[in-house]
Amino acid sequence: MPTQSETCLPAGRAGILRTPHGDIKTPAFVAVATKADIKGIDVRLFPELGIQTIISNTYHLYLSPGEQLIDKAGGLHKFMAFDGPIMTDSGGFQVFSLGEGFGKKVSKVQPEHEGLAKGSRAPVHLSLLQEPSVPAFYDSELATSHGKLAIVDEEGVSFTSHVDGSFHRFTPERSIEIQHKLGADIIYAFDECTSPAADKAYQKEAMDRTHRWADRSLKAHRQNLAANAAQGIYGIVQGGRYADLRIESARTLAAMDFDGYGIGGSFSKQDILGILDKVNRELPNDKPRHLLGIGEPEDIFIGVEAGIDTFDCVLPTRNGRTGGIYTTRGKVQIPNAEFREDFGPLDEGCACPVCLKHTRAYVHHLFRTHEMLGPILASMHNIFFLTNLVSQIRQSILDGNFHAFRDTFLGSYGKV
Amino acid sequence: MPTQSETCLPAGRAGILRTPHGDIKTPAFVAVATKADIKGIDVRLFPELGIQTIISNTYHLYLSPGEQLIDKAGGLHKFMAFDGPIMTDSGGFQVFSLGEGFGKKVSKVQPEHEGLAKGSRAPVHLSLLQEPSVPAFYDSELATSHGKLAIVDEEGVSFTSHVDGSFHRFTPERSIEIQHKLGADIIYAFDECTSPAADKAYQKEAMDRTHRWADRSLKAHRQNLAANAAQGIYGIVQGGRYADLRIESARTLAAMDFDGYGIGGSFSKQDILGILDKVNRELPNDKPRHLLGIGEPEDIFIGVEAGIDTFDCVLPTRNGRTGGIYTTRGKVQIPNAEFREDFGPLDEGCACPVCLKHTRAYVHHLFRTHEMLGPILASMHNIFFLTNLVSQIRQSILDGNFHAFRDTFLGSYGKV
Numbered sequence: 108m109p110t111q112s113e114t115c116l117p118a119g120r121a122g123i124l125r126t127p128h129g130d131i132k133t134p135a136f137v138a139v140a141t142k143a144d145i146k147g148i149d150v151r152l153f154p155e156l157g158i159q160t161i162i163s164n165t166y167h168l169y170l171s172p173g174e175q176l177i178d179k180a181g182g183l184h185k186f187m188a189f190d191g192p193i194m195t196d197s198g199g200f201q202v203f204s205l206g207e208g209f210g211k212k213v214s215k216v217q218p219e220h221e222g223l224a225k226g227s228r229a230p231v232h233l234s235l236l237q238e239p240s241v242p243a244f245y246d247s248e249l250a251t252s253h254g255k256l257a258i259v260d261e262e263g264v265s266f267t268s269h270v271d272g273s274f275h276r277f278t279p280e281r282s283i284e285i286q287h288k289l290g291a292d293i294i295y296a297f298d299e300c301t302s303p304a305a306d307k308a309y310q311k312e313a314m315d316r317t318h319r320w321a322d323r324s325l326k327a328h329r330q331n332l333a334a335n336a337a338q339g340i341y342g343i344v345q346g347g348r349y350a351d352l353r354i355e356s357a358r359t360l361a362a363m364d365f366d367g368y369g370i371g372g373s374f375s376k377q378d379i380l381g382i383l384d385k386v387n388r389e390l391p392n393d394k395p396r397h398l399l400g401i402g403e404p405e406d407i408f409i410g411v412e413a414g415i416d417t418f419d420c421v422l423p424t425r426n427g428r429t430g431g432i433y434t435t436r437g438k439v440q441i442p443n444a445e446f447r448e449d450f451g452p453l454d455e456g457c458a459c460p461v462c463l464k465h466t467r468a469y470v471h472h473l474f475r476t477h478e479m480l481g482p483i484l485a486s487m488h489n490i491f492f493l494t495n496l497v498s499q500i501r502q503s504i505l506d507g508n509f510h511a512f513r514d515t516f517l518g519s520y521g522k523v
Numbered sequence: 524m525p526t527q528s529e530t531c532l533p534a535g536r537a538g539i540l541r542t543p544h545g546d547i548k549t550p551a552f553v554a555v556a557t558k559a560d561i562k563g564i565d566v567r568l569f570p571e572l573g574i575q576t577i578i579s580n581t582y583h584l585y586l587s588p589g590e591q592l593i594d595k596a597g598g599l600h601k602f603m604a605f606d607g608p609i610m611t612d613s614g615g616f617q618v619f620s621l622g623e624g625f626g627k628k629v630s631k632v633q634p635e636h637e638g639l640a641k642g643s644r645a646p647v648h649l650s651l652l653q654e655p656s657v658p659a660f661y662d663s664e665l666a667t668s669h670g671k672l673a674i675v676d677e678e679g680v681s682f683t684s685h686v687d688g689s690f691h692r693f694t695p696e697r698s699i700e701i702q703h704k705l706g707a708d709i710i711y712a713f714d715e716c717t718s719p720a721a722d723k724a725y726q727k728e729a730m731d732r733t734h735r736w737a738d739r740s741l742k743a744h745r746q747n748l749a750a751n752a753a754q755g756i757y758g759i760v761q762g763g764r765y766a767d768l769r770i771e772s773a774r775t776l777a778a779m780d781f782d783g784y785g786i787g788g789s790f791s792k793q794d795i796l797g798i799l800d801k802v803n804r805e806l807p808n809d810k811p812r813h814l815l816g817i818g819e820p821e822d823i824f825i826g827v828e829a830g831i832d833t834f835d836c837v838l839p840t841r842n843g844r845t846g847g848i849y850t851t852r853g854k855v856q857i858p859n860a861e862f863r864e865d866f867g868p869l870d871e872g873c874a875c876p877v878c879l880k881h882t883r884a885y886v887h888h889l890f891r892t893h894e895m896l897g898p899i900l901a902s903m904h905n906i907f908f909l910t911n912l913v914s915q916i917r918q919s920i921l922d923g924n925f926h927a928f929r930d931t932f933l934g935s936y937g938k939v
Contacts, residue, residue, distance in 0.1 A: 142888070142892045146895060148896070149876075149896065150880065151880060167892075172887075172888045176888075179864060180884060186888075187885060447588065447592070448595060450595075460565075461565075464566065464604045468588070468602070469602060469604070471588075472559065472587065473558075478558055478560050479562060480563055482895070483899070484565065
């Protein structure tokens with residue numbers, strides 16, 4: 108963690124990410140709407156929760172209700188009644204983490220990189236308001252194993268649905284085809300997510316395949332002229348916890364004509380946070396960078412400082428559903444007995460719609476009596492907490508006091 | 524059901540029910556907020572759902588979080604952040620239907636009616652905008668048995684919590700004491716709810732005891748000068764499915780100085796709907812009448828015509844949680860396959876916040892993928908449907924076309 112004496116480091120970048128459905132002020136927190144909804148929160152509440160943009164899930168929406176239905180509805184924006192910017196990830200992470208398979212089988216095929224002309228109009232464009240950033244400090248930790256749950260071959264991945272066990276197959280082309288029908292503003296190349304326990308040889312092999320899949324994803328996207336104009340496509344940097352692989356991955360993808368870049372996890376944030384800066388230095392400065400699946404308060408500071416523009420994370424809603432509440436002093440469990448007679452807001456000074464109206468004692472009561480309004484209010488507060496934090500971080504960059512803001516925030520965070 | 528030729532009957536009454544926390548335009552649907560929340564719906568959404576007033580539950584709030592805590596919070600209005608009119612029922616129904624007991628034991632004690640002076644200021648007052656009503660027609664049906672689950676004696680009821688099996692005792696005085704601490708605008712006398720299977724002799728015995736408890740409840744309320752000024756108290760008419768007992772009960776309670784009257788169910792609406800008019804004719808015309816726990820669309824027309832002012836019913840939210848949606852053509856199950864590709868609103872022409880934004884296909888998807896937003900949106904729509912229906916009924920009374928409105932509505936309702 109940087110100390111005050113290190114605040115001579117640059118402080119991340121503030122910008123505006125232009126998309127077909129409006130601008131995103133970056134850095135930005137991207138709320139997770141896996142199945143075309145944020146759990147428990149109606150789209151009408153998005154503005155007051157500071158939600159500029161969301162990320163939905165290709166794997167989940169492909170399984171139900173299916174991309175054909177969403178296409179019939181007029182695309183994801185119309186289906187879920189949200190007219191702001193939407194991302195869809197490629198399904199790679201979910202296929203490997205949720206899809207149930209029967210072992211692992213990898214057949215090797217030669218890569219076939221080839222350059223692809225970019226469309227005449229860039230659907231996604233980042234305007235930087237600041238200079239680029241440099242390193243943050245983070246100690247990597249070895250992560251635990253997740254195992255493999257799908258059959259990988261050079262062409263794609265075969266897997267069975269986690270819902271009903273039915274058999275499915277994704278290829279880069281199929282993932283892009285589905286994402287075209289879903290119609291998000293930003294789509295992702297199909298990637299292979301490795302287990303953190305995989306050895307370096309396998310990480311390298313999977314990364315190389317991900318690069319070939321990136322090329323095929325890009326080609327499949329650029330060949331669809333309609334989608335090419337309406338949707339931007341991000342490549343996904345992989346390489347596990349190995350800095351040299353990550354750098355190689357970023358360099359390889361940077362040479363491809365993506366509209367932006369996602370930095371993929373390997374099921375563990377410790378794999379990636381410490382080498383983010385090295386990755387970002389390889390990526391084009393004028394293109395947006397999204398850190399996939401990581402966005403706890405302490406991680407966001409590290410990511411922003413390393414030059415990340417957008418983050419998504421399920422934890423604000425996942426924690427919220429079990430009573431975990433973000434506060435400026437750290438996370439608390441609102442169902443705990445200590446909050447039974449606490450008539451203050453969830454977080455002192457918070458301007459979210461929940462804190463302006465309700466007390467800890469009330470939300471505690473809702474959890475204790477198993478009322479679903481408890482998880483709803485907790486999720487609302489948590490999402491606001493994250494969007495508001497990132498908004499404050501953005502302002503601190505523009506004001507030139509990012510490090511002071513970070514030190515103040517982190518100085519009290521975790522003190523409960 | 525009355526036919527067009529019977530529309531010479533009066534059409535119920537429209538009025539304004541004044542309470543310490545504002546006016547209720549009657550007839551009104553009272554949304555159920557059992558544990559100090561409407562399931563899944565934040566208080567901030569009440570106005571746009573047409574929610575003027577709610578009813579919370581003394582039994583549930585006594586068990587958790589306890590009336591002492593709500594008192595510390597500043598009362599129920601502050602605890603749940605709702606500053607409109609609130610009712611609390613007395614807990615009688617829940618003690619008998621949810622409280623787990625060990626048989627039934629009734630000891631007889633002589634009634635001790637005695638007149639009680641009314642407070643100098645009436646906290647609850649009904650201004651009628653119309654003449655009183657007369658009969659509706661409804662065929663009573665024999666109801667099924669529920670059994671008895673608590674020990675009743677002349678002084679009160681002993682029961683064990685449905686949550687943790689702990690032992691508790693309610694008396695009329697204790698119920699009123701709890702309701703004073705909860706601080707609702709309208710509280711209810713403590714009553715004994717009988718099983719519809721009970722014979723007439725027992726119904727009579729229980730009713731007589733309920734009258735003695737009404738008298739004790741009223742006395743306990745009037746003795747508390749602070750509560751007397753801030754809370755109105757309703758007596759509860761009982762008597763099961765026997766018209767003569769219901770009439771006797773209404774007549775007996777009418778002679779007591781209550782601020783209004785609830786008409787209690789006996790676990791089955793068939794027991795009471797057919798004799799509502801006879802009951803209401805015994806009750807003072809200038810005092811409000813609430814039909815407890817009954818409020819499906821078809822019942823509301825019957826109740827209004829018979830002179831009921833307010834209704835409460837859990838079904839809009841209970842149905843909503845399992846995908847039951849009210850429409851002008853009757854209830855539909857939105858998770859059914861037929862709605863998978865239905866891009867219309869939940870109910871054609873509905874102006875609720877859900878129908879203005881979302882499609883049947885989207886809400887269907889949310890239910891099919893077990894997203895809690897499905898139950899939330901369905902509950903929101905259903906509550907609006909009921910409050911809006913009652914609001915339209917009110918307007919039809921004021922416009923002198925209640926019967927035409929009723930016939931039009933019921934002519935299409937149930938046609939899906």
